[in-house]
Amino acid sequence: MGRQPCCDKLSVKKGPWTGEEDKKLINFILSNGQCCWRAVPKLAGLLRCGKSCRLRWTNYLRPDLKRGLLTEAEEQVVIDLHARLGNRWSKIAARLPGRTDNEIKNHWNTHIKKKLTKMGIDPATHELINKPSTITTTTTKSQQIPSAIQLDHQPEQVKTEESHATTSEENSSSSPTKNCSGAESGSSSDNNRDDDPLMNFLWENFDTPFLDASWDFPAAAGKTINNVTMLSWEENCAWLLDRQDFGVEEFGSGCLYDVDMGMNINMLDRGEKF
DNA sequence: AATACGGACAACCGCATCCCG
DNA sequence: ACGGGATGCGGTTGTCCGTAT
Numbered sequence: 001m002g003r004q005p006c007c008d009k010l011s012v013k014k015g016p017w018t019g020e021e022d023k024k025l026i027n028f029i030l031s032n033g034q035c036c037w038r039a040v041p042k043l044a045g046l047l048r049c050g051k052s053c054r055l056r057w058t059n060y061l062r063p064d065l066k067r068g069l070l071t072e073a074e075e076q077v078v079i080d081l082h083a084r085l086g087n088r089w090s091k092i093a094a095r096l097p098g099r100t101d102n103e104i105k106n107h108w109n110t111h112i113k114k115k116l117t118k119m120g121i122d123p124a125t126h127e128l129i130n131k132p133s134t135i136t137t138t139t140t141k142s143q144q145i146p147s148a149i150q151l152d153h154q155p156e157q158v159k160t161e162e163s164h165a166t167t168s169e170e171n172s173s174s175s176p177t178k179n180c181s182g183a184e185s186g187s188s189s190d191n192n193r194d195d196d197p198l199m200n201f202l203w204e205n206f207d208t209p210f211l212d213a214s215w216d217f218p219a220a221a222g223k224t225i226n227n228v229t230m231l232s233w234e235e236n237c238a239w240l241l242d243r244q245d246f247g248v249e250e251f252g253s254g255c256l257y258d259v260d261m262g263m264n265i266n267m268l269d270r271g272e273k274f
Numbered sequence: 275a276a277t278a279c280g281g282a283c284a285a286c287c288g289c290a291t292c293c294c295g
Numbered sequence: 296a297c298g299g300g301a302t303g304c305g306g307t308t309g310t311c312c313g314t315a316t
Contacts, residue, residue: 014286016310038301054302055285090304101304106283 013047017056021046025053026061059102066098070107078104079112083126 013021028044034057037050046053059065070078074096081092089101089108096104108123116123 016284036301049286051287051302052285058303059284087305102284105305110282 012041012049012052014052017060021048022056022061025056029057029061055102059100062100064098065100070096070099070104070111074099075107075112078108079116079126082108082112082123 024044024046025040028040032043037054040046040050040053041048044053048056077096078092081095085091087105089105093099093101093104113123116126117129120129121127122129
């Protein structure tokens with residue numbers, strides 16, 4: 001027997017969300033919280049698949065999302081984490097507060113991949129592309145690009161070999177995705193915390209998301225936790241309900257800001273429900 | 275001015291994993 | 296321990312918009 005479809009595909013709307021739909025979804029989650037996504041569309045009066053509602057919320061409507069391009073620092077973290085984790089975007093996103101896996105994935109595919117390729121680095125393996133042409137060797141420590149690649153500062157050897165940088169995609173058959181996916185290697189990548197200072201720092205200090213404040217906004221409202229002033233749930237989301245047009249500039253400031261870390265804070269534990 | 279093209283990003287699809295009875 | 300439903304995740308596609316011709 002086959003798997004049941006997540007929803008009746010004939011009766012659900014697809015394609016871009018309208019402002020009205022966004023409002024309905026926001027209103028519903030404001031009053032009921034995140035629970036049972038399958039039931040959300042029905043209860044919220046939406047002709048959408050529950051999955052679609054979840055994606056819309058997590059990728060676009062969540063009040064803690066940062067908008068706009070990733071900063072250079074964020075890009076650097078993405079590159080470092082990708083070198084270690086492969087295409088495990090959700091793991092990477094978990095360490096970038098206010099960023100979603102989808103956003104990071106898109107940014108990787110449209111920006112970072114190109115940058116790395118241009119620099120002569122295979123984005124899939126994080127190795128220099130100017131390897132001896134005939135021999136395909138297993139990755140060695142010496143071939144690995146230092147994780148703290150500065151995108152604007154090409155290594156000297158990379159510059160000289162840039163003309164060879166055109167076949168990176170084709171050479172990426174042994175991608176970190178394959179290496180990291182599944183049980184066979186996923187844990188090993190986690191355990192394999194080598195001497196990369198940045199990565200060690202990230203792993204040691206942020207095994208949980210950088211800051212993982214609770215969904216329990218009403219209780220936390222007005223309090224200062226770790227130098228973060230918690231706004232009420234209503235305060236956090238009021239701006240959303242006022243929006244007819246969710247322009248990028250409207251999202252510029254996160255609803256929480258960590259004074260010490262100088263970044264917006266992920267208020268949501270995505271796995272948590274209330 | 276019209277059309278083609280390409281980049282960026284939102285959204286969908288299907289499989290994997292988790293969780294609970 | 297097992298089965299089935301719910302959710303999460305990553306890959307892929309679709310759509311919009313800016314730029315080039």
